[in-house]
Amino acid sequence: MATEVAISAASDRVARRLPRLGWVAVVCAAFILLLVAVAIFAPWIAPHDPNQVDILAAHEGPSAQHLLGTDSLGRDLLSRLIYGARLSLIGPALIVVIATVVGTFLAILSAWMGGWVDGLTSRVLDILFAFPGLIFAILAVALFGPGLMAPVIALSIAYLPYDARVLRSVALRERSLPYIEACYIEGLPTRRITLGHLLPNILPFVLVQATLSFGYALVDLAAISYLGLGVAPPTPEWGLMVANGQSSIISGYPQESLFAGFMIVATVVAFNLLGDRLATHFSVRGQ
Amino acid sequence: MTTLLHIRGLHVELLIDGALRPVIHDTTLSLDEGEALGLVGESGAGKSITVWAIMRLLPPGATVTGEILFDGAEVLDFDREALRRFQASDAAMIFQDPTTHINPVRTIGDFLTEALVTNNGMPAGEAEQLVVGILEDVGIGDAARRLKQYPHELSGGLLQRVMIAAALAIKPRLLLADEPTTSLDVTTQAEVMAILDEQRRQRGLGMVFVTHDLELAAAVCDRIAVMYAGFVVEDRPADSLHERARHPYTAGLLASRPSPTERARRLSAVPGRPLAAFEVEEGCPFASRCPFVEERCEAEKPQLRELDGGRVRCHRAEELRGQLTSRSKERRMADRDQSGVTALAEATLPAGRPGGDEAVRVEGLTKVFGGRRRAGGTTVVKEVSFAVSPGGALAIVGESGSGKTTTARMIIGLERPTAGRIFVGGRERTFGRVGSGERRRLGREMQIVFQDPYSSLDPRQRVRECLDEMLRLHFRLDPEERAARILELLAQVGLDERHADVYPRALSGGQQQRVAIARALASQPKVLILDEAVASLDVSVQAQVLNLLADIREQTGVTYLFISHDLAVVRQVSDDVVVMRRGKIVERGPTDNVLDHPEHAYTKALLSAVPRRGWRPVRSRLLDSMSADLAPVSREEEVARAKEAAAEAAEPPSGSHPG
Numbered sequence A: 001m002a003t004e005v006a007i008s009a010a011s012d013r014v015a016r017r018l019p020r021l022g023w024v025a026v027v028c029a030a031f032i033l034l035l036v037a038v039a040i041f042a043p044w045i046a047p048h049d050p051n052q053v054d055i056l057a058a059h060e061g062p063s064a065q066h067l068l069g070t071d072s073l074g075r076d077l078l079s080r081l082i083y084g085a086r087l088s089l090i091g092p093a094l095i096v097v098i099a100t101v102v103g104t105f106l107a108i109l110s111a112w113m114g115g116w117v118d119g120l121t122s123r124v125l126d127i128l129f130a131f132p133g134l135i136f137a138i139l140a141v142a143l144f145g146p147g148l149m150a151p152v153i154a155l156s157i158a159y160l161p162y163d164a165r166v167l168r169s170v171a172l173r174e175r176s177l178p179y180i181e182a183c184y185i186e187g188l189p190t191r192r193i194t195l196g197h198l199l200p201n202i203l204p205f206v207l208v209q210a211t212l213s214f215g216y217a218l219v220d221l222a223a224i225s226y227l228g229l230g231v232a233p234p235t236p237e238w239g240l241m242v243a244n245g246q247s248s249i250i251s252g253y254p255q256e257s258l259f260a261g262f263m264i265v266a267t268v269v270a271f272n273l274l275g276d277r278l279a280t281h282f283s284v285r286g287q
Numbered sequence B: 001m002t003t004l005l006h007i008r009g010l011h012v013e014l015l016i017d018g019a020l021r022p023v024i025h026d027t028t029l030s031l032d033e034g035e036a037l038g039l040v041g042e043s044g045a046g047k048s049i050t051v052w053a054i055m056r057l058l059p060p061g062a063t064v065t066g067e068i069l070f071d072g073a074e075v076l077d078f079d080r081e082a083l084r085r086f087q088a089s090d091a092a093m094i095f096q097d098p099t100t101h102i103n104p105v106r107t108i109g110d111f112l113t114e115a116l117v118t119n120n121g122m123p124a125g126e127a128e129q130l131v132v133g134i135l136e137d138v139g140i141g142d143a144a145r146r147l148k149q150y151p152h153e154l155s156g157g158l159l160q161r162v163m164i165a166a167a168l169a170i171k172p173r174l175l176l177a178d179e180p181t182t183s184l185d186v187t188t189q190a191e192v193m194a195i196l197d198e199q200r201r202q203r204g205l206g207m208v209f210v211t212h213d214l215e216l217a218a219a220v221c222d223r224i225a226v227m228y229a230g231f232v233v234e235d236r237p238a239d240s241l242h243e244r245a246r247h248p249y250t251a252g253l254l255a256s257r258p259s260p261t262e263r264a265r266r267l268s269a270v271p272g273r274p275l276a277a278f279e280v281e282e283g284c285p286f287a288s289r290c291p292f293v294e295e296r297c298e299a300e301k302p303q304l305r306e307l308d309g310g311r312v313r314c315h316r317a318e319e320l321r322g323q324l325t326s327r328s329k330e331r332r333m334a335d336r337d338q339s340g341v342t343a344l345a346e347a348t349l350p351a352g353r354p355g356g357d358e359a360v361r362v363e364g365l366t367k368v369f370g371g372r373r374r375a376g377g378t379t380v381v382k383e384v385s386f387a388v389s390p391g392g393a394l395a396i397v398g399e400s401g402s403g404k405t406t407t408a409r410m411i412i413g414l415e416r417p418t419a420g421r422i423f424v425g426g427r428e429r430t431f432g433r434v435g436s437g438e439r440r441r442l443g444r445e446m447q448i449v450f451q452d453p454y455s456s457l458d459p460r461q462r463v464r465e466c467l468d469e470m471l472r473l474h475f476r477l478d479p480e481e482r483a484a485r486i487l488e489l490l491a492q493v494g495l496d497e498r499h500a501d502v503y504p505r506a507l508s509g510g511q512q513q514r515v516a517i518a519r520a521l522a523s524q525p526k527v528l529i530l531d532e533a534v535a536s537l538d539v540s541v542q543a544q545v546l547n548l549l550a551d552i553r554e555q556t557g558v559t560y561l562f563i564s565h566d567l568a569v570v571r572q573v574s575d576d577v578v579v580m581r582r583g584k585i586v587e588r589g590p591t592d593n594v595l596d597h598p599e600h601a602y603t604k605a606l607l608s609a610v611p612r613r614g615w616r617p618v619r620s621r622l623l624d625s626m627s628a629d630l631a632p633v634s635r636e637e638e639v640a641r642a643k644e645a646a647a648e649a650a651e652p653p654s655g656s657h658p659g
Helices: A002-015 A023-040 A077-113 A115-129 A133-144 A149-175 A178-186 A190-226 A238-250 A255-286 B047-054 B080-090 B108-120 B124-137 B156-169 B186-203 B214-220 B238-244 B248-256 B295-299 B317-347 B404-412 B436-445 B463-474 B479-492 B509-522 B539-556 B567-573 B591-596 B601-608 B621-630 B635-647
Strands: B003-016 B019-032 B036-040 B063-070 B091-094 B174-178 B206-211 B223-228 B231-237 B305-307 B310-312 B360-369 B378-388 B393-397 B419-424 B446-449 B527-531 B559-564 B576-581 B584-590
Touching: A023 A077, A023 A255, A077 A115, A077 A149, A077 A190, A077 A238, A077 A255, A115 A149, A133 A149, A133 A190, A149 A190, A178 A190, A178 B436, A178 B446, A178 B463, A178 B509, A190 A238, A190 A255, A238 A255, B003 B047, B003 B206, B019 B047, B019 B063, B019 B206, B019 B231, B036 B047, B036 B214, B047 B063, B047 B174, B047 B206, B080 B091, B080 B108, B091 B156, B108 B124, B108 B156, B124 B156, B156 B186, B186 B214, B186 B601, B206 B214, B214 B223, B214 B238, B214 B248, B223 B238, B223 B248, B231 B238, B231 B248, B238 B248, B248 B317, B248 B539, B360 B404, B378 B393, B378 B404, B378 B419, B378 B576, B378 B584, B393 B404, B393 B567, B404 B419, B404 B446, B404 B527, B404 B559, B436 B446, B436 B463, B446 B509, B463 B479, B463 B509, B479 B509, B509 B539, B539 B567, B559 B567, B567 B591, B576 B591, B576 B601, B584 B591, B584 B601
Parallel strands: B036 B206, B036 B223, B091 B174, B174 B206, B393 B559, B393 B576, B446 B527, B527 B559
Antiparallel strands: B003 B019, B003 B063, B223 B231, B231 B310, B305 B310, B360 B378, B360 B419, B576 B584
């Protein structure tokens, strides 16, 4: 029967969808998952205590004992990178979660209500746009003292308008589609239309937006740590390690800054590439 | 006559979902100098791909085998230079959507002269003169002014004429027209087709005309090739197509399309949906839908062979000779019978008479978009009043910009009227912030089916979940009762359990529209608004859905409010009709009366523009002025026209509204 052919052809089309993201996206996703696993299982993976000082072993090159060598205090660099993944990833993750959750909420609210509600939120977001994220974060640190939370909250607020504005336009487009109008005509409660129909259909775009923001958030947080305004030493954190290793570069020991910098770059690139591929994938599907 | 184009054994594969899949199988066609060949078929038939292959416009990754001979030279072997010459001066293409094929930031003049100046080395002044002449040929009078305008300042019909002019300007020998009028209104289509036909004949050009509309192709082409799933299934002179259709699919297509002049009791729909070329397996591609299928058809692929002055790809073509024609004759007999009965029944059923028991009544409905203050704003619907009695079927017919969809959206509550009142089941409908309780109550009174079936279903909801949600919303039923009701609803729209647990994208367009109808029926509404609900479906599927709508009305007694631009469809489904033009009702009455004896010039123009048997596109002065009316060409002209209209004392200005 013709109908059966249609159904089976389409379901195998769906099954082949994920691998069609392309190998770049798959590699990036694998790298990110690996990083997360490393961060979670740091105590079991790290060969040394990241804070164990051994002045005699300072600035050692790579060896069997220290795979990536040691820093100026003789701490094992590999272990510090592994433990550093924890704070370096959790900060941006918090920012992204707060910014996208609130952003998605505002986007749906604006798109659904329209009128003055939309006008008001859009203007408030415009005002937030005026604050550069980094300066906002530095201001927050100046007010509340250094640590992880002050810059995280400041950057969440700074990232909010970007997420909200992009998602608002997606939600507006989706809202105007006949299936949402059909729900409205049927008499479904507003909560059910927005959360049960609108939200699931903009979720792919939320995911893309979150992935792309993650990279920027990581760079911004690392910059704040580098400036000494984020978490305090000796806590292992990549941005902090770049700053810490800087003084040793002149003495001919660039490895600490180099390795930490590499981790920052690699992670950001992985997130951006993945986000980019997801965006392409979903926009192609949308047509 | 010499052969201009000869295609032999053409086989094309394209990259679809990451795999090379066939889209054209073994196609052999030829076109003489000055001849017009209509390539007709439903979606996935491969008709556009054939034209792209001729023009060498297939996407990268396509594999093409076979021969395409243009004037004896193999097009597939052309090198860069030969291909450029071929595309620049031998063959010209006219696309479906002119707005996407004309650069929006360049003027019409630039667009028209560019090819002449850069490719043929013509001096700019000479090129402009030539182009002005051609614009006049295609019925664009004030050419000098048009050349300075930008694409957005021209209406769709005018732009398509510009595209035709551009094709003619390079003095080609072959015209390839890919659905050139599909996105146009029916009156504009008649205009554009008349011009294209006339210019082609005058210049003696060969033309391949791709369309899904068999009657339109038959009207302007010498020969028709019907394609199905990548195969040419029949190829025959246009004038003998109706009498001598020898392929069951051709006969099915002819019978599927409702006629604007007579109502059929039932359309003889081809079952199933059109197959894509890559879904064809062993045997005849049409076997899965053919009413005359036998063992041989499923085992052995038929060849295209000569029969009765044409070519046909069917094993049983000889035996079916009598049966295919007698079937359509039978239908015509039945139609005549039926139309007599309905005409009688409707004589006792006057439209729009005030009374308390109407299913829907609107009074003085007006909608102005934009312009909050006294001045400004576009009046899209102006003082529209009508009523539908319970169980009746009223069609609102009109072209784009007539306000018919806006009217429907106001009745269903998606737009707020600027003025006027709407009564649903005797109760006045309120607007503004309507709570979900009131919406739910109205949802049991009235539902809507939209034009595009895919976007009217939530892509992340299975069919069963979608229907279940509506049943839970409207009725207190336990899960078993709901499950049973879901199957009932699916059966009512001609689907079954297999379709319940899939996502909408796994269904064909026709099946999606059936699901949308099932959802609309879930709340057991008294009124169903069908907003161009069959307009985007393939002809054979459209006939199925029209039959389905007739069945549903018979079973449930639901009232239909049918919004359509298609008079043939309107004739098929409605008892009464309201003709709208530029926001106002120009004519109303029982459908058969209005369509048989139209009184208003606009209704007459609409009717005469519908392609049907024996029809020819004609350029009419009346239509010319009216289509110009409908499409403002420039800001100052629009203002001038508004002032002019205001001067007509009783008639305040009412602008036109796109979409």
